[in-house]
Amino acid sequence: xxxxxxxxxxxxxxVLVIRAQRLPDSVRPILWDNEVCAQCGMAISDPRFAxxxxxxxxxxxxxxxxxxxxxxxxxxxxxxxxIYFHALVGSAWLKYPDVVFLxxxxxxxxxxxGAGATGTPGALDFAAARNYVEARGKELRKGVESREQRAVQ
Ligand SMILES: [Zn+2]
Numbered sequence: 625x626x627x628x629x630x631x632x633x634x635x636x637x638x639v640l641v642i643r644a645q646r647l648p649d650s651v652r653p654i655l656w657d658n659e660v661c662a663q664c665g666m667a668i669s670d671p672r673f674a675x676x677x678x679x680x681x682x683x684x685x686x687x688x689x690x691x692x693x694x695x696x697x698x699x700x701x702x703x704x705x706x707i708y709f710h711a712l713v714g715s716a717w718l719k720y721p722d723v724v725f726l727x728x729x730x731x732x733x734x735x736x737x738g739a740g741a742t743g744t745p746g747a748l749d750f751a752a753a754r755n756y757v758e759a760r761g762k763e764l765r766k767g768v769e770s771r772e773q774r775a776v777q
Contacts, residue, residue: 627760628708630673641666643678644752647678647680647682648676648678648684648705648706648762649709649715650717651676652676652684652686654668654671654674654676654686656668656669656671657669658689659686660686661682661686661687661688661689661732662677662685662686662687662692662694662696663692663693663695663696664677664688664692664733665690666688666732666733667688668686668687668688669688669732670708670710670732671708671715672692672710672712672713673688673689673712673729673731673732673738674686674688674695674709674710674773675689675690675692675707675708675709675739676693676708677693677696677697677702677704677706677707677709678704678705678706678707678708679702679703679704679705679706680702680703680704681702681706683702688732688733688740688756689731689733689735689737690709690725690735690737690738690739690753690757691730691733691734691735691736691737691757691760691761692733692735693707693709694735694753694754694757694758695758695761697715698754698757698758704720706719706720706722707719708720709723709739710739710757711739711740711741712726712729712738712739712740713740718739718740718741718750720750722741722742722749722750723739723740723741723742723750723751724739724741724742724743724744724747724750724753724755725738725739725740725742725747725748725750725752725756726738726739726740726744726746726747726748727739727756730767733764734760735757735760735761735764736760737753737756737757756761
């Protein structure tokens with residue numbers, strides 16, 4: 625019985641080591657124009673708004689717009705290993721939670737948020753950005769519905 629318990633502990637440790645080795649410790653490179661957003665299905669072409677979610681299960685999801693990633697979090701509630709947002713300016717990737725969001729940007733899916741370094745004046749923090757995207761998503765869906773209604777009339 626003790627031997628089985630020892631084997632179970634060793635087995636669990638081995639699984640944890642394998643999982644720890646498999647989880648990435650940086651952003652996985654995105655193949656621009658060849659990979660699609662996990663939320664909206666559009667090609668990821670503009671690095672300024674690209675972002676990536678890595679789950680504790682080892683899944684990696686890429687997005688074309690921070691709004692798409694935040695919508696995905698809201699809908700699927702994944703266990704987060706890491707989240708990276710490409711900076712609006714420059715070539716750096718900003719790792720959650722060291723990121724803030726600037727409004728009024730022309731983003732691929734019209735959510736309007738670009739990522740910046742913490743301390744940027746006037747920016748939204750992560751929680752505020754999630755609320756903003758939820759409200760913006762409703763607004764965008766309403767816009768699509770009214771366009772569809774106009775098309776029917
Ligand atoms: Zn998207």
